[in-house]
Amino acid sequence: MxxxxxxxxxxxxxxxxxxxxxxxxxxxxxxxxxxxxxxxxxxxxxxxxxxxxxxxxxxxxxxxxxxxxxxxxEEGARSRTKPSASQPQPQPQPQPQPxxxxxxxxxMPDEDDLARNLPGAGLESLVREGEERYSLLVRLAARVSRQRLADMATLRGLEGEQLVGARLEPLKAVGWRVLHGIPLPSGSDIDHVVIGPPGVFTVNSKHHPGATVWVGDKIVKVNRNGFPYLENSEFEARRTARLLTEWCGFEVPVHPVIAVVGAQKITYGATPAVEVVDGEQIASVLAAHQGEFPPNRVDRIFTIARHRHVWSQLGGHGKKSR
Known part of the structure; x- marks a missing residue:
């Protein structure tokens, strides 16, 4: 350039x-x-x-x-007709551009580039902070035995985000953009933000090894226990859409997705607004959506979304259930 x-x-x-x-x-x-x-x-x-x-x-x-x-x-295409040589045409009045x-x-300094984040970046940071609370001897023993000093729920969530992140990786080869561990002012994060021709997807990973998952119109049940995954994911997508629309200067639709990892069975009792999918199939599910954005808009959204400063301007406190 x-x-x-x-x-x-x-x-x-x-x-x-x-x-x-x-x-x-x-x-x-x-x-x-x-x-x-x-x-x-x-x-x-x-x-x-x-x-x-x-x-x-x-x-x-x-x-x-x-x-x-x-x-x-804003650049808009204007139709123009060729003036006739036999008949003078009125001069068009200049129109102000919106x-x-x-x-x-x-x-953007390097440390604010969220494209550098690996899958599970937020939870990995929490695990490492927790490990610092232990004595050096305990940390060394854990390292030798290849164990992580964190509760099982956190480690399970970390593994789930890493698995979904790996399944999203092939989309990059066909022009999609993928971000992981988007930090929010509330202290929570968005597991994955995926940007492609069909629009933007906020993907929430849920790792439930061997569980039976039932999807209703308002709630998701894991082994018959209900969780507000759908409500939280819709909230996450709505405010992401508002934020990206404000910073991009054009409408950015955002689709909420829940990627379930490790479940023995997923049963659908309804079709909620949030797409609940098998995490193993996440790339093919997203790619099946109809295209909406040209490559230049995909790149523009990615330029905005990868900047940590943008997300620091997000108001309100997010909900998130692990």
């Missing part, structure tokens, strides 16, 4: 920073209103680089600029 240049411009009452393509008459890629903090994106494919250059200038210039807000020009305001996405 071409190296972009930044050029401050200031006259009484106006103060802007332009990000242009190289050259004396390089096209404007984006510009920052330094008085309001609004960034206008003129060429979408340069957005990430332009925002990084703007943020770099704001840090190094020593000037005080309000928090940035991005305004992106502006979509989205929050400013700051540059």
């Amino acid at each position: 071409e190296e972009l240049t930044v050029k401050p411009w200031r006259v009484p009452g106006k103060w802007r920073l332009y990000v242009n393509k190289p050259g004396v008459r390089g096209d404007s890629v984006a510009w920052l209103d330094c008085l309001s903090g609004v960034v206008t994106i003129d060429i979408p494919e340069f957005e990430a680089v332009a925002l990084a250059r703007i943020e770099e200038w704001c840090r190094s210039s020593g000037n005080t600029v309000p928090p940035r807000t991005v305004r992106r020009r 502006q979509v305001s989205v929050p400013f996405l700051p540059p």
